[in-house]
Amino acid sequence: MRILLDYRPALRQRTGVGAYIHETAQALAGTSSPDESITLFSASWKDRLPPDVVPPLSVIDRRIPVRLLNLLWHRLEWPAVERVTGRHDDVVQAAHPLLLPSRMAAQLVTIYDLDFLDHPERTTAEIRRDYAALAGSHARRADQVVVISTHTAQQVERRLGVPASHITICPPGAPDWSTTDRPSTKRDCLLFLGTLEPRKNLDVLLEAYARLVATDPATPRLVLAGRVSDAAADLVRRAQATPLSGRVELPGYVTEAEKRALFDRAIVFVLPSHTEGFGMTAAEAMKAGVPVVVADRGALPETVGDAGARFDPDNAEELANLLRAIVRSPERQHQMIEAGRRQAAGFTWTHTANRLRDAWRLAVEHRTARD
DSSP states (O other), X not given: OEEEEEOGGGSSSOOTHHHHHHHHHHHHHHTOOTTOEEEEEEEOSSOOOOTTSSTTSEEEEEOOOHHHHHHIIIIIOOSOHHHHHTSOOSEEEOSSSSOOOOSSSXXXXXXXXXXXXXXXXXXXXXXXXXXXHHHHHHHHHSXXXXXXXXXXHHHHHHHHOOOGGGEEEOOOOOOOOOOSOOOXXXXXXXXXXXXXXXXXXXXXXXXXXXXXXXXXXTOOEEEEESOBOGGGHHHHHHHHSTTTTTTEEEEESOOHHHHHHHHHHEEEEEEOOSOOSSOHHHHHHHHXXXXXXXXXXXTHHHHHGGGSXXXXXXXXXHHHHHHHHHHTOHHHHHHHHXXXXXXXXXXXXXXHHHHHHHHHHHHHHHHHHHO
């Protein structure tokens, strides 16, 4: 079986979707079989994909502006991917909800969540232009839809009209990190990790943190780590102004090594998002041995299970009280750390890769039945 996997979201800074694509590709490479040939596809005018990005997987890298290619593919469904790559594949998988146009291959799309339907104002211009209008029809035409949680699977079935037989759940894995206890002397902050953007609901986190600081000046620092989106300018100004001035760290995008170092510093990890299709950083935090607090929305309750504490994402006072209780209780921290490690042990990238192979097989079967 010849598979073409869209690698474009992982071409530059690997956060969210990019991290999912890259880690899945690595797991596929580590568990490959002689009867499959996986090729990573990329297209960009200025950024080149190294041929050894995920050895031994092969690479097709085209010098085509990604926005132009997306416009042609999304709106005209032209040119066929075979014309762009110069080859024929059995399976082509998009890394997003819209199909890669193909003449003969089984086609898959990947859907992480449906926030682009409910809150287009939180998205980029390209997503606002295309996703809401096209995602439903593309998902129904796909030979298989890959999703990352049961929550998203139910949403895709109910809201987009895709039958359950055409949906495969491929949850992300957690890093292969040591589960040894962290040095207690390094625990000096409350941590958020992810792109700083409106859907992450960081205004509520800042409000909760301001309440903590007002009642206890010894409250540990807050770290908001991740790429700062254009829409987060007001958030950054608020984090740098009184009464939070000097108390909030904004390190920007962090590497994998820097990410682990932040988890080793964290007393508690907070993910206050309005919605998440899974919440990879919550799984990473649990694997690293950090107590996790998440919004009681989207797939986050599914991801953290009983290991994480939950709060109403519209209630800053509830979040502040929850964080205060955890910070002040080493015993509760220990209980949450142990529960989190047990929960994270269920997430492996090998499982992700195996589930994706199931999706490819089903897509080929559905394509054959259509023909």
